[in-house]
Amino acid sequence: xxxxxxxxxxxxxxxxxLTSCESNLENNSTDVSQQLVxxxxxxxxxxxxxxxxxKNNSFKVILKGDYINELDISxxxxxxxxxxxxxxxxxxxxxxxxxxxxxIVPIMDYDKNEPNMECVKYVPNTKExxxxxxxxLYLFDTEKKQKTMFFDEIxxxxxxxxxxxxxxxxxxxxEYDLKTKQKKIYGRGYSxxxxxxxxxxxxxxxxxxxxxxxxLTNKKWVCTTxxxxxxxxxxxSPDGKYIAYxxxxxxxxxxxxxxxxxxxxVNNNKSLLIKGNHAVPAFIWK
Numbered sequence: 001x002x003x004x005x006x007x008x009x010x011x012x013x014x015x016x017x018l019t020s021c022e023s024n025l026e027n028n029s030t031d032v033s034q035q036l037v038x039x040x041x042x043x044x045x046x047x048x049x050x051x052x053x054x055k056n057n058s059f060k061v062i063l064k065g066d067y068i069n070e071l072d073i074s075x076x077x078x079x080x081x082x083x084x085x086x087x088x089x090x091x092x093x094x095x096x097x098x099x100x101x102x103x104i105v106p107i108m109d110y111d112k113n114e115p116n117m118e119c120v121k122y123v124p125n126t127k128e129x130x131x132x133x134x135x136x137l138y139l140f141d142t143e144k145k146q147k148t149m150f151f152d153e154i155x156x157x158x159x160x161x162x163x164x165x166x167x168x169x170x171x172x173x174x175e176y177d178l179k180t181k182q183k184k185i186y187g188r189g190y191s192x193x194x195x196x197x198x199x200x201x202x203x204x205x206x207x208x209x210x211x212x213x214x215x216l217t218n219k220k221w222v223c224t225t226x227x228x229x230x231x232x233x234x235x236x237s238p239d240g241k242y243i244a245y246x247x248x249x250x251x252x253x254x255x256x257x258x259x260x261x262x263x264x265x266v267n268n269n270k271s272l273l274i275k276g277n278h279a280v281p282a283f284i285w286k
Contacts, residue, residue: 063104068083077099078100082095093110093111094140107140122159132155136151137168158193172187173203190203195240197240201213209222221268224268233280233282242263243265246280247260247261248279255277256279
């Protein structure tokens with residue numbers, strides 16, 4: 001596993017939103033002579049968005065003191081789509097954060113009828129964003145400021161890069177073609193995700209195994225993990241060879257801690273990328 005994973009070249013930097021975290025380079029066989037990219041978030045107070053370089057373990061805060069519980073990134077990697085729970089000082093629950101100038105652009109205000117917006121994402125090739133509220137998928141037009149209920153009975157999802165297919169979970173993991181209205185079922189599970197080239201999918205099975213399917217060859221890998229929460233977020237590496245996933249743990253006095261691993265799914269081996277205190281953050285690997 002060390003020989004295999006040491007060959008990968010990761011691009012970019014680690015962006016994470018937790019003030020207490022620790023990279024594990026001394027025990028990590030991943031080659032970070034270049035860099036790894038992740039985007040993470042947390043809802044804990046006095047945290048924000050920071051950049052962590054795994055190469056030199058350096059931090060740079062780019063958004064301080066904000067609650068953030070969901071993230072997505074634009075296709076050009078220039079903006080973050082963020083959501084925060086309602087709080088006294090702001091009614092804005094969804095906003096864009098421009099990575100080039102650190103500016104915040106409000107997108108959507110708090111709606112008392114939708115207090116639990118989850119899985120906030122950009123809809124590719126549109127001016128829309130999407131989110132789940134009470135197991136329904138909504139689309140929100142950011143120009144017209146209009147929302148529509150798009151899909152019922154859904155608890156997690158991922159758009160294809162062209163926006164023409166929806167990979168979602170509701171008991172079964174299903175790929176839905178928006179044009180033909182056809183559905184393809186891959187198995188029972190949670191948290192489905194496409195690889196960056198959309199040639200491979202992954203999801204967490206009901207047995208808490210990570211299942212990976214090559215859509216071109218139909219080859220399948222089933223990887224055993226020690227996942228506690230089967231609904232954990234999954235993210236493919238840019239080259240599609242690894243999957244990042246979060247593991248929730250507790251210390252001796254039951255304080256929450258997390259670990260994020262890179263899974264070499266072909267060889268069913270994992271490498272610890274980063275760990276810290278509090279709950280598993282949301283993250284993106286770009």
